[in-house]
Amino acid sequence: MSLGVAVETVGLAKDFGSIHALKDFNLKIEKGQVFGLIGPNGAGKTTALRVISTLLLPTSGQAKVFDLDVVRDAGEIRKIIAYLPDEAGVYRNLSGKEYLEFMGRFSARNRNELDEMIRQAADICGLGERLKDRAKTYSKGMKRRLLVARALMTKPKLAILDEPASGLDVLHAYHVREIIKRYVKEHEVTVLLSSHNMLEVEHICDQVTLINKGIIVAEGKPKELKERYGSANLEEVFAKVVGFA
Amino acid sequence: MRRWLALLRGFRNILVKELKELMRDPKILLGMIIVPLIMFPVLGGIMSFSMQTAQEQAQKASVLVLNNDDGDFSAILISNLSTTVKVFVENDTSPEEALSRNLLSHYNSTQFIEIPSGFSINMSENLAGNKSVKASVKIYSVFSGSGMFEDLSSSMFDYFIEGFNRQFQPNIVYSERSSIIKGEIKNVDPRMLSTLMLSQAIAMPITIMILLTYSMQIAATSVAMEKEEKTLETLLTLPMDRFAVLMGKLAGSIFVAGIGAVTYMIGFNFYMGSFTSSFSAGANVDLVSLDLVPSLFGYLLLGISLFVTLLSALALAVILSAFAEDVRGAQSLVGYIYPFLFIPSFVLMYVNIESLPFALKMALYAVPFSHPIIASRAVVMGDYWTVAFGIIYVTLFTLAIMYAASRLFATEKILTLKLKFRGLRKNKKEPVE
Numbered sequence: 001m002s003l004g005v006a007v008e009t010v011g012l013a014k015d016f017g018s019i020h021a022l023k024d025f026n027l028k029i030e031k032g033q034v035f036g037l038i039g040p041n042g043a044g045k046t047t048a049l050r051v052i053s054t055l056l057l058p059t060s061g062q063a064k065v066f067d068l069d070v071v072r073d074a075g076e077i078r079k080i081i082a083y084l085p086d087e088a089g090v091y092r093n094l095s096g097k098e099y100l101e102f103m104g105r106f107s108a109r110n111r112n113e114l115d116e117m118i119r120q121a122a123d124i125c126g127l128g129e130r131l132k133d134r135a136k137t138y139s140k141g142m143k144r145r146l147l148v149a150r151a152l153m154t155k156p157k158l159a160i161l162d163e164p165a166s167g168l169d170v171l172h173a174y175h176v177r178e179i180i181k182r183y184v185k186e187h188e189v190t191v192l193l194s195s196h197n198m199l200e201v202e203h204i205c206d207q208v209t210l211i212n213k214g215i216i217v218a219e220g221k222p223k224e225l226k227e228r229y230g231s232a233n234l235e236e237v238f239a240k241v242v243g244f245a
Numbered sequence: 246m247r248r249w250l251a252l253l254r255g256f257r258n259i260l261v262k263e264l265k266e267l268m269r270d271p272k273i274l275l276g277m278i279i280v281p282l283i284m285f286p287v288l289g290g291i292m293s294f295s296m297q298t299a300q301e302q303a304q305k306a307s308v309l310v311l312n313n314d315d316g317d318f319s320a321i322l323i324s325n326l327s328t329t330v331k332v333f334v335e336n337d338t339s340p341e342e343a344l345s346r347n348l349l350s351h352y353n354s355t356q357f358i359e360i361p362s363g364f365s366i367n368m369s370e371n372l373a374g375n376k377s378v379k380a381s382v383k384i385y386s387v388f389s390g391s392g393m394f395e396d397l398s399s400s401m402f403d404y405f406i407e408g409f410n411r412q413f414q415p416n417i418v419y420s421e422r423s424s425i426i427k428g429e430i431k432n433v434d435p436r437m438l439s440t441l442m443l444s445q446a447i448a449m450p451i452t453i454m455i456l457l458t459y460s461m462q463i464a465a466t467s468v469a470m471e472k473e474e475k476t477l478e479t480l481l482t483l484p485m486d487r488f489a490v491l492m493g494k495l496a497g498s499i500f501v502a503g504i505g506a507v508t509y510m511i512g513f514n515f516y517m518g519s520f521t522s523s524f525s526a527g528a529n530v531d532l533v534s535l536d537l538v539p540s541l542f543g544y545l546l547l548g549i550s551l552f553v554t555l556l557s558a559l560a561l562a563v564i565l566s567a568f569a570e571d572v573r574g575a576q577s578l579v580g581y582i583y584p585f586l587f588i589p590s591f592v593l594m595y596v597n598i599e600s601l602p603f604a605l606k607m608a609l610y611a612v613p614f615s616h617p618i619i620a621s622r623a624v625v626m627g628d629y630w631t632v633a634f635g636i637i638y639v640t641l642f643t644l645a646i647m648y649a650a651s652r653l654f655a656t657e658k659i660l661t662l663k664l665k666f667r668g669l670r671k672n673k674k675e676p677v678e
Binding site: 016050053054055056057075078079081082083084085086087088089090091092103106107150 | 473474475476478479481482483484485656657660661
């Protein structure tokens with residue numbers, strides 16, 4: 001049963017000079033879904049996420065978030081989304097708690113709301129007492145957990161997560177994936193995430209779109225795709241779709 | 246031996262790699278090699294030109310002689326002086342009267358010599374053998390606070406009197422010096438005044454130079470750091486006006502640079518104080534009583550001038566850092582502004598802008614960073630209009646730059662701009678994720 005559309009792009013294209021990063025990109029994400037955009041490095045995943053999160057302007061076509069246009073209603077969209085860039089950093093000289101407070105103040109309407117956000121974020125990232133330490137003392141995994149917590153603590157209607165577990169070891173990656181799964185269930189948040197790790201996507205996404213060289217090459221539920229291409233996993237599906245296998 | 250050969254081979258390999266890396270980086274090539282190659286010859290050219298102009302002006306200068314002596318020797322002195330400079334003579338006129346009748350501007354001169362009555366009598370007495378009697382002339386020079394070359398015309402009189410004395414008797418004539426400050430005669434030697442004002446002439450340009458350099462580096466680094474760490478992307482997707490990001494960054498940089506400037510000025514004050522105290526020992530020159538300290542209004546104008554200039558420099562640094570991908574790139578890019586900062590500072594340290602030819606003068610006025618330095622002199626001399634025009638110009642410049650910076654922040658360009666050095670390397674297409 002459809003709950004409505006969270007994100008929809010129609011004929012979306014993005015060029016950087018002579019480079020066509022996205023071509024005729026059509027996407028539809030239902031509300032409450034965890035939607036995976038998967039493809040190899042340089043496929044155009046980040047560009048798509050950046051357009052949807054109002055960072056980049058489309059060259060042509062249209063992109064809407066909860067019926068708001070990314071060009072016309074960028075300001076309104078920023079109120080309901082949270083974007084986590086790939087390999088993003090945190091302010092080195094702020095403590096984890098100060099960072100969360102800084103980010104929370106943009107959305108919180110009062111002190112109580114801010115305190116609640118920080119409590120939520122602390123729960124999500126599980127950093128405990130280390131939140132009082134400066135971020136420059138954190139490991140890569142700790143920073144990523146803090147950033148994921150930051151993105152989810154405001155309970156955005158749409159969380160856009162670019163490679164949420166990128167560069168993390170098995171345990172940290174597992175932890176981050178669990179956070180996302182749990183949070184979506186508890187708060188009915190829609191998540192659009194990108195990854196080049198197709199096995200990871202298989203575990204948490206309801207729906208996936210495979211993208212290669214700026215073009216959508218396949219889409220569907222992970223299970224359906226595997227059946228359709230007679231593959232054991234999404235990696236094999238992708239290889240078959242692009243003619244590699 | 247084998248070990249040494251291996252070491253040498255390793256060293257050579259690393260050296261070649263380093264040289265390739267560094268010399269192929271267009272930012273380093275431009276910033277470290279090409280900019281200094283252009284900046285210092287330009288600076289040297291302007292300086293030698295300025296000195297030449299100052300010398301020529303001193304030679305071309307006209308001198309008003311107030312002849313209150315009716316003897317033969319004053320006529321000889323005037324005739325001798327006429328061979329060196331253009332001379333206008335007014336008889337039986339006191340210095341105060343000359344000033345009240347605006348004779349200096351009438352004769353387009355900045356100095357006059359008074360030959361007091363009894364000059365010829367004293368000369369005759371001395372030549373007759375009474376060595377204790379000496380003749381004197383009084384030299385009055387308009388003080389303009391125009392930098393280090395102000396003394397040039399003053400030293401011309403020393404040579405002249407020395408030459409005159411050589412004709413008759415060593416030390417027969419001595420000169421007394423006075424300054425004309427803001428239209429009033431003050432009994433202080435202009436050369437001593439120049440020495441005292443020197444600290445101010447040097448301190449202000451250096452302080453401004455350091456303040457602007459610091460703050461531009463801070464502003465550029467703060468934006469580049471956000472880009473490098475990818476925190477800027479997060480900031481730009483937050484529910485707030487992007488202009489707030491820009492203003493917050495500028496304000497933060499101003500605050501930190503301000504603290505730096507105050508600390509620097511305190512330190513520099515101690516440093517200069519150690520010189521001026523030894524210069525002025527026994528001179529007993531009080532700048533306050535000479536009206537050579539800016540008024541409260543003057544300080545206020547100077548503060549505004551400095552503030553708008555600082556803002557323009559910061560906005561410029563933010564724009565430049567938008568072209569960089571990381572902190573190193575941003576710092577190199579900001580380096581390109583430095584010639585526009587250093588050249589006016591060094592030139593104005595030595596030269597009065599008004600003494601420069603029109604084109605050069607306009608070029609210096611066009612650089613916003615010149616204005617607080619010009620203002621620092623103008624407020625001392627009570628020339629508030631010059632400061633006000635400077636403030637208006639720099640404010641307009643700043644608004645234009647701020648508008649450009651806010652447009653950058655409002656669009657995707659803040660993330661996608663990259664400086665391309667097409668002439669220096671092949672414009673490689675980079676993959677887009």
